[in-house]
Amino acid sequence: MNSSRLLVLLLLTPLALLSACSRPAPCDDCDCAPSTTTSNSLPTTSASPVTTDAEKPTTPPRKFPLKGVITEILPERSALMVKHEAIPGVMKAMTMLFIVDTSVLSTVKKGDAITALMSRRSDDWRLDDVKIIPPTP
16 A cells, blocks of 8 residues: 555544544444434534632642741741751652741741641641640750
8 A cells, every 4th residue: 555545544543533433323343423413514512611710629739747947937928947857658758948937937047847737738738736845854
């Protein structure tokens, strides 16, 4: 078979399948449903209604226990820099910025050892339930 005949065959095969599956009754060869199209049009598909981000169901972010030391307080960003231990299955030990509630900023200081619940919201990492670990005597 020469290449031009092969090309024509490759181009026509999808059209033949499309027309075969637009029969008024289900095919014996496949599981297609009857189509509501005319012979000169493409089959219609039923699309799901478009939903906006506000309409999509939201799932709460997953939270992971974190233990670390505050290396810097950034009140203008409502954030803390924390050098934290590894969080198995999530990330290695590192120093990174976390968004916190503004009320947390007045209760902690640089050098405090803390525990918290880490989560990700959009592009921000966040700490909730921040607790200071008392120093051991």
